[in-house]
Amino acid sequence: MRILAIETSCDETAIALTEAEGGLNSPRFKILKSAVASQIKIHRPFGGVVPSLAKREHQKNLPLIFKKVISEKDISSLDLIAVTVGPGLEPALWQGISFAKEISKAYGKPLLGVNHLEGHIYSNWINPSVGLPKFPAISLIVSGGHTILSFMKDIKTWKILGSTRDDAVGEAFDKVARMLKLPYPGGPEIERAAKKGKNIIDFPSPMLHSSDFDFSFSGLKTAVLYYLRDNKKINKNDICASFQSAAFEVLIKKTLRAAKTYKAKSVLLSGGVASSLALRAFFKKEVKKNDLNFFAPGLKLNTDNAAMISAAAYINFLRKKKKPLKADGNMEI
Ligand SMILES: Nc1ncnc2c1ncn2[C@@H]1O[C@H](COP(=O)(O)OP(=O)(O)OP(=O)(O)O)[C@@H](O)[C@H]1O
Ligand SMILES: [Mg+2]
Structure with missing residues (x-):
């Protein structure tokens, strides 16, 4: 067709x-x-x-x-x-x-x-280089407007397990980039800067330990704002590396917990933030460590x-x- x-x-x-x-x-x-x-x-x-x-x-x-x-x-x-x-x-x-x-x-x-x-x-079904996703699966959409974790029983049946209570993860990247006077869209800019920086600032990974599957990124965004307010000498690259790492940490933790709870065979990532090579590499490593299949769409x-x-x-x-x-x-x- x-x-x-x-x-x-x-x-x-x-x-x-x-x-x-x-x-x-x-x-x-x-x-x-x-x-x-x-x-x-x-x-x-x-x-x-x-x-x-x-x-x-x-x-x-x-x-x-x-x-x-x-x-x-x-x-x-x-x-x-x-x-x-x-x-x-x-x-x-x-x-x-x-x-x-x-x-x-x-x-x-x-x-x-x-x-x-x-x-x-x-988008995970278009030209997959590693075969088609196996079910049950856990899907994580990380985009400019949404952060949604869901359980997919099969290709057409899913249940939302959790979503963001405030900013979407891509939105948080865009807002933090703006605070750092980096251009829109902020995601790729932060990824670039993070590559040159070190994860040495202790930003909170919000809701990391909450027992649900929801996310929240506005606290993390505010932590960056306060850090900028309270520190005269800043290293943008370190801020980006630390912010990115705190955001990714909570994404993987909740995804893996959902996969374990729902006995998933695959983890599917998608949405604009999934074009981050750093996120893809991190997810791939952690998902494979847990003996699950990992899927992310082709970069474009x-x-x-x-x-x-x-x-x-x-x-x-x-x-x-x-x-x-x-x-x-x-x-x-
Ligand atoms: N390398 C990257 N690292 C992190 N975030 C990224 C990267 N590349 C793009 N993004 C983020 O992806 C988002 C855009 O994704 P997408 O186009 O799917 O969002 P949208 O369509 O506006 O939202 P939605 O799909 O929820 O309606 C932006 O917030 C952008 O900063
Ligand atoms: Mg979109």
């Missing part, structure tokens, strides 16, 4: 053409074409995403990328169009939905709404992209599951 997917939930305008095949036990995806127009430079001066600017950029970029990526021949071979309907910034989501409706009508192709977070999870599939939306669309298509074609900024997984 050939799927054209559109993603505009935040500050990336993305379109992908994917070939999907197989059943729910072993879905396979091949990315035929994929393009992402990043708006990072536009939002950078504001230190974060400005919804009205994101909307304007999506409106401008969608027809351009569509024309660049998709030929008339591609359109005739399409079986399905998919579009992200939530969660995300509603003005941004609406741009993608309206565009998808237009092309669906113009070319007479069916249209399916997709949950962005399902896209993050199912962690931050927002449309290939992951086509993967979620295919799985929902197989399940005959449909989401209403209207933007839902707070849509839950």
Whole structure:
């Protein structure tokens, strides 16, 4: 099945053409074409995403990328169009939905709404280099808007075990970077600086010992703020290394505890923060130490992209599951 997917939930305008095949036990995806127009430079001066600017950029970029990526021949071979309907910034989501409706009508192709977070999870099924995830599995989404730990009984059945009570982990990276006067998005900047620094500042790993599976990152963020207030001479690299390590520590601890509690066979990481090579290496080492299979999507599939939306669309298509074609900024997984 050939799927054209559109993603505009935040500050990336993305379109992908994917070939999907197989059943729910072993879905396979091949990315035929994929393009992402990043708006990072536009939002950078504001230190974060400005919804009205994101909307304007999506409106401008969608027809351009569509024309660049998709030929008339591609359109005739399409079986399905998919579009992200939530969660995300509603003005941004609406741009993608309206565009998808237009092309669906113009070319007479069916249209399916997709949950962005399902896209993050199912990005683990695209071109996996280490085979397909085995169930039961524990999935951890670490992104700009979410930190969600869930138990997956199989590819279509999951239960949320815990999530963040305040900032998402990516959001904490972005905010700490801003405190350190590092550019947006902060995650890659902090990772770069952390490589040159030492983990020698004792920042708290919030909720490390709490018996639930929830997270909290605002205390850690405040600890960095107080450290900056109380210390005249600072080493940014050491702050980044120490902050990153405190954040990662709680992510792995809770993930491994969940894996043990639920007798999982695999651990699946996804979302923008999963593009951190430091996080991937740390998770891989710790997960393997516990005799579990570790999965993380290919590097370009962690931050927002449309290939992951086509993967979620295919799985929902197989399940005959449909989401209403209207933007839902707070849509839950
Ligand atoms: N190398 C990295 N280290 C840590 N964080 C990173 C890295 N690269 C990207 N990030 C973080 O990933 C986040 C962006 O991820 P993503 O694009 O999935 O978020 P989003 O789509 O805005 O949120 P959501 O998926 O929850 O709706 C940003 O907060 C960014 O700082
Ligand atoms: Mg995302």
